[in-house]
Amino acid sequence: MSFQVTLQPSGLHFEAATDETVLASALAAGLLLPYSCRDGACGVCKSRIVSGEVDVGRVSESTLTAADREAGMALLCCATPRSDLVVEVRQVTRAGDIPVKKLPCRVQKLTRAAPDVIVLEIKLPASEKFQFIAGQYIDFLLADGKRRSFSIASAPSGADFLELHIRLVPGGQFTTHVFEKLKERDILRFEGPLGGFRLHEESAKPIVLLAGGTGFAPIKSIVEHAIASGQSRPPRPMTLYWGSRDLAGLYQLELAQAWETRLPGFRCVPVLSDASAADAWSGRTGLAHHALMADLPDLSGHEVYACGSPAMIDAARADLTARCGLPQEAFFADAFSFSNDAGAA
Secondary structure, rough: OOEEEEEOOOOEEEEEEEEOOHHHHHHHOOOOOOOOOOOOOOOOOOOEEOOOOOOOOOOOOOOHHHHHOOEEEEEOOEEOOOOEEEEOOOOOOOOOOOOEEEEEEEEEEEEEEEEEEEEEEEEEEOOOOOOOOOOEEEEEEOOOEEEEEEEOOOOOOOOOOEEEEEOOOOOOOOHHHHHHHOOOEEEEEEEEOOOOOOOOOOOOOOOEEEEEEEHHHHHHHHHHHHHOOOOOOOOOOEEEEEEEHHHHOOOOOOHHHHHHHHHHEEEOOOOOOOHHHOOOOOEEEHHHHHHHHHHHOOOOEEEEEEEEEEHHHHHHHHHHHHHHHHHHHHHEEEOOOOOOOOOOO
């Protein structure tokens, strides 16, 4: 049995079966809704059910609170329909002609960028054309059937390899393997591209990029795509606030600062929350989104693209919309979830 799901305000609609989540049905219909982890951990797909009934599925109280449920919210990656639905989702795009593929790849290079971060380059098959939108991610497919998700850090234009930023998760099965056993020329398998996080190029609003730790990866893809594609019209101002606990966490800071000379209107603002004396840090301190609020107290005419932990995303969304006038529909997010047996999504 299936029901019709209508999205507001776009008016787009699709069929959703009772044994399939709303998100899965939307993706099958070629519609990209905001999502990241697909297992209820990150909260990126949280949306309001305007009318109709859903089974909210197995969700954690921290991601979908009792207050959320009372307000009619649901996680579309967990919710299944029990009637026709009208769902408020303001960020919807069509998947277009970019296919999702399962492909083998070869490890091309491993670079220790920080004590707990490896930059991994994987070589794509010469016989397969792999397309993606800057900001998307891939899933590594493991032998036990599990998946590990990582954002693509390289630009989509013309590359025959993908760059990924892997943070070591204590006790993490896959990340421990990457740090201790993975070597050049090893073969991996992945599925992608996945995810709806991307720059909305049709807008003319100034862009604020907000990254925490390895949340820098999809931001790097977006900025380097902007550099590679050039600008046929006056460029939109683009400011990056990259936050980390210590200086080592800003593992490609020189690269990010160099973008200021390569992309007109770009500015990089690094922020450390717990710098040590050894860091000899004289730059901005505190939380990255607090630095953003101090610099831009009025965000009513901006768009914010945030990548980092669910806690960072939630705090930034709440503060920027409530205290800086940022419209809810102008906050775009890609949340990274971690556990002792999971990678980053």
